[in-house]
Structure formats: C-alpha cells, structure tokens
Amino acid sequence: MKKDWYLLCICMFFIILSCNGTDKPEETIPGAVPVRLADPFIMLHDDVYYAYGTNADDGIEVYTSDDLKEWGKAPELALHKDNSYGDKWFWAPEVYYVNGKFYMYYSADEHMCVAVADSPFGPFRQLVQKPMLEGEKTIDNSLFIDDDGTPYLFFDRFNDGLNIWVAELEDDLMTIKTETLHPCIHVSQEWEQVWPRVNEGAFVVKHNGVYYMTYSANSYESQFYGIGCATATEIFGEWTKYPDNPLLQKPGKLVGVGHSAMFRDKQGDLQIVFHAHNDEVNIHPRKMYIAKAGFKKVEGVDKLYIEEQYETPVLRK
Structure with a gap:
C-alpha cells in the first residue's frame, strides 16, 4: 500500500513538472540554447518573425523564426557601427516597415538614432550619423503611428x-x-522605488480609442525590474498608471523582467516579448521570453493584461 502511494506521488510530481515545463524549454529539451537578447523586439513581416535586441558590441543582431519557438541567427549584423552614429552601447532596437522601407529605432552611446534599410536583414544605415535629439542623452526610442497617420516617438x-x-x-x-516635446510618466508608484529612478522602455498600442503604454521600472540590474502600464485618451494628454501595477514581475523562476514590446502573431493574437536575467544569480547574458497579452473587461473598461506563463525561445539546432 505504501509502495503504491509512493509511486502515485512520484507520478503526480512528474505531471506537475511537465505542465510547468513550457516556461523553461532549455531545461526540458536536451541541448536547447535560449535566445540571448535583451530589450527584445519582434516584427512579423511576410509570414516570418524577426527578432532584434541588445547583445552585440558592434551593432544589432537579427534572428528569424516561423513559429516563435525556434530561431536562427542571421550571419551578418542587421546594423553595424560603421553605418551609425556612436561606436558602443547599441541598445533596444525596434524595426518597422513603412512605405516600402524598414526603419530601425535604436540607441547608440546613450543617444537615440534611426537607420533605414530595404530588407529586414539590413544592412541598416543611418543616413545622417547624428542623434535624433542632439545636446542631451536619450534612449529607448519607440515609433507609434496613430490611426490618422501621424507618427510619434516615445523615448x-x-x-x-x-x-x-x-x-x-x-x-x-x-x-x-x-x-x-511632452512628458508622459515618471517614477510615481511604490513598486518603482527599488533603485534608481527609472521609468523606461515605453511601447504603445491603441485599443478602442485608448492608448496603452507598457513600460519598465527599477534598474534593469534589479531582480525587481518589472513591467507596468499607463493609459491615456490623448497622446499629449495625461497618462494614468494602473493602480495595480506591475503587470509582470518575477513570473515563475524569472527575475529582472522587463523592456517589453507587443506584437500580433500570425493568428492575430496579441503577444509580448521581454527579457529577464540569465538566472537568479547572474544578470548577463539576458534572455528573451514571450507571453500572451490581451484585453479583458474590468468594471466595464478594457484592461491590458499579461499572462504569467511564458515561452522560452531557443536557437535552431
């Protein structure tokens, strides 16, 4: 009887383990290597997913996938420092296809830049090699084009x-x-007070006439780095943070979760890509993760949510 009970417990343990295994595929798939990108961004173009992020010392890498699960790294950098302002700290790229061209918004030397290419693989080139805003440090530039075609830059x-x-x-x-130039948000909630004063990595979507901004707070080095949300009915109006922020912080075994971007997958569903620390001890190299996002009615109002269950993209063998 005791033996049967022991075997039942063992079986239940492995069932629970298998149910939770999707959030750490590098542990469940022998030899799987996670995608080591910080500040990740995913673009779907012509039925192919492209991922860009912070990693290379001399520019910006690009990865491709058909299913968001297995990714291949392109042999050449999408952006090389020779074609850009700055010679170090190539951070937080986002790529958009507009009017037949690909625009990459990124930071270099703690200044925001934009480069252009004819292909999502690049080579992206900064036509005039200077910061978008001269005379001060600015980073994490993110493009948003409104319904009327007006382009805005959050940074x-x-x-x-x-x-x-x-x-x-x-x-x-x-x-x-x-x-x-218009201020949106600054450190103002208790959960953001870890250290130092950081609200960064804005990404904006529009849903039913309301603008939803995801952002990250606390130092990226902190295990309490997390993702919050603020909303506005006018871009140059008042942005109001959710009182129950953060939307995502320390999901599962992850720490240092943040700098996210949302995208629609091939089925049209909203997803969010973000990075986390390498593990609970080491910050670097940071890894890319993907979770489902969406909107749900709360007291008659659409509220953005992020699921805590996440997928760990891996490199193709």
Whole structure:
C-alpha cells in the first residue's frame, strides 16, 4: 500500500513538472540554447518573425523564426557601427516597415538614432550619423503611428532619473518636432522605488480609442525590474498608471523582467516579448521570453493584461 502511494506521488510530481515545463524549454529539451537578447523586439513581416535586441558590441543582431519557438541567427549584423552614429552601447532596437522601407529605432552611446534599410536583414544605415535629439542623452526610442497617420516617438530622457516623453515626428519618420516635446510618466508608484529612478522602455498600442503604454521600472540590474502600464485618451494628454501595477514581475523562476514590446502573431493574437536575467544569480547574458497579452473587461473598461506563463525561445539546432 505504501509502495503504491509512493509511486502515485512520484507520478503526480512528474505531471506537475511537465505542465510547468513550457516556461523553461532549455531545461526540458536536451541541448536547447535560449535566445540571448535583451530589450527584445519582434516584427512579423511576410509570414516570418524577426527578432532584434541588445547583445552585440558592434551593432544589432537579427534572428528569424516561423513559429516563435525556434530561431536562427542571421550571419551578418542587421546594423553595424560603421553605418551609425556612436561606436558602443547599441541598445533596444525596434524595426518597422513603412512605405516600402524598414526603419530601425535604436540607441547608440546613450543617444537615440534611426537607420533605414530595404530588407529586414539590413544592412541598416543611418543616413545622417547624428542623434535624433542632439545636446542631451536619450534612449529607448519607440515609433507609434496613430490611426490618422501621424507618427510619434516615445523615448526616455535623463532629466528626472529616467522618465518617458513623447514628441511628434516629421513625415520622414526621423526628425523630431521639438516644439511638441511632452512628458508622459515618471517614477510615481511604490513598486518603482527599488533603485534608481527609472521609468523606461515605453511601447504603445491603441485599443478602442485608448492608448496603452507598457513600460519598465527599477534598474534593469534589479531582480525587481518589472513591467507596468499607463493609459491615456490623448497622446499629449495625461497618462494614468494602473493602480495595480506591475503587470509582470518575477513570473515563475524569472527575475529582472522587463523592456517589453507587443506584437500580433500570425493568428492575430496579441503577444509580448521581454527579457529577464540569465538566472537568479547572474544578470548577463539576458534572455528573451514571450507571453500572451490581451484585453479583458474590468468594471466595464478594457484592461491590458499579461499572462504569467511564458515561452522560452531557443536557437535552431
């Protein structure tokens, strides 16, 4: 009887383990190697997923996938420092296909830049090798094009720790209309007070007339790095943070979770890509993870949510 009970317990243990195994495929698939990208961004173009992120010392890498699970690294950098302002700290790239061209928004030497290419693989080239906003440090630039076609740039300024601003762009998608510079959010909630003053990595989507901004708070080095949300009914209006932030912090075994971007998959479902620390002891190299996101009604209002269960993309063998 005791033996049967012991075997039942063992079986239940492995069933539970298998149910939780999808969030750590490198542990369950022998030899699997996770995708080591920080500040990740995923673009779906012509039925192929492209991932860009912070990793290379001399530019920006690009990976491709058909299913979001297995990824292959392109042999050449999408952006090389020879084609860009700055010679170090190539961070947080985002790539958008607009009017037949691919635009990469990224940071170099703690200044935000934009480069252009004819292919999602690049080579991306910065036509004029200077920062988008000269005279001050700015990072984490993210493009948002509204329903009426007006382009906006969300980004971080260093004038109150790190805080998030927005400005309208000229039609070239490269030139900031400095007269439109507008503050969005800064450190203001208790969960954001770990260290130092950081609100960064804005990404904006529009749903039923409301703008939803995901952002990250606390130092990326902190295990309490996490993802919050703020909303607005006008881009240059008041942005209000969810009172129950963060939406995602320390899911499962992950720590240092943040710098996210949302995208629609091949089925049209909303997903979110983010990074986390290498493990609970080491920060680097950071790894890319993907979770489902969406909207649900709460007291009659659409609320953005992020599922805590996540997938760990791996490199193709």
